[in-house]
Amino acid sequence: MLNSLVALKLLHRNDRDKSYCLGPKLYHYGFLAKDNISVVKHAYPLMKRIRDKTKEAVTLYVLENDYRVCYEHVESLLFMSCVVRVGDRFPLWAGAGGKCILAYSDETYVLNEIEKAYPITGATITDRESFLSELASIRERGYAISHGEREEGVISVAVPIFEPPHRIFGCLSVAAPTVRLDEKAIEELIPELKDICSRISMNLGI
Template sequence: MPASDSSAKSTNNPLLVLGKITAILDAFSLAKPVLTLGDIREATGMPTSTVQRLVTNLTSQGFLDREEDAYRIGLRMAYWAAPATRGKEVLDVISPLLKELRDTTGETATFFKAEQHYRVCVALAETRHALRREMHVGKVLPLHAGSAGRVLLAWDQELLDSVLQDQLESITESTITSSEDLAAVVKQTRADGFAITVGEREDGASGLSAPVFDSSANLLGALTISGPTLRMPLEQCQAWVETLLETAEHMTRLVGGRFPGEGKS
């Protein structure tokens, strides 16, 4: 078959084209909602001519909206996406991502919500390792100990102010019991966008957490990876930060959420 015929067949293959379109749409994120053609080309690795052709077509069909010399996900996509989660509980939406995070890291992936001055496990995908931290849906834990607590406090000033008035109980030698120290690490958590703790609630256990937001940019909950420090030393936790943040962002997108400070599209 002549090369030109092969190229034409490849270009017209709907599955190959769909894969390229998916790659372009996947290049956009809450952290990078607006991209130039050069950004898209760099993110996808596709030739300039291919990117230009597909982006032009996607824009004409409403998949993308043009913003001066750049592009963002089209508003028409939000219209199509709405029925995907309508009528589904938030936990039904995020549970598959908990399993993906568990499978990627090999450790337990958990979702916590704040209830008064405590955090409650509302969903989890448990590690398959025999050695594991005990965790179950409905487990109630203190807010001042552990990475999930820091995240839940970092984006809820009223709750933080209230917890800082409490007597902070010592659970392990690493538990923060000073209001000043807790306020400082919570402030750092908000600046970093995530938290890592080792041994605060349970000796020999580590955790890293990131926030998930709702459509009003309010905190929905904390996504956490947790496990024995033997498998999760600080260096390993740091290596998983990007994976954690990507999953938390994906959850935020699936529930129609947005980051604080971002305008609605």
């Protein structure tokens, strides 16, 4: 079986130590799959519009197996930026994207995730009551903000995306160094982010 996968270039065999790694065909197929995922195709031009307006990085996160997984990322136009790769996964209990998803998740699921929390930075919320209060505030205003909760020196904002029947699907996040993005700039950005996430949700059938 391994020899067949190597012949198809789905695996690559290292003759020196007899180990295997993913082959070039899988890299190619990955891009084909990405280009055919409806939500990514629909979201990308909208994400690029936000990036061009703010010059900051924009990321599409999707809820997958207790993580938020990057499905698409549009890089910042500026030298000092927040870099995320497609396929990267992050915990739900740290950062704007994770909190945004948890705010619209089932209560039992939320409590289980909060139990996993530990201080990644000095700003990471780990106290149960503080976390639940934060999630209630996110639902009230319709977006989440993180001030260095997952990575020091980074501010991020996230708006939810839903799928039928109004289940949380993921979120769209804008992240930047705190020296460039402040709360006033975020407040000005929120209406457009909400509009874009509403369009993506509609594309998913909401």
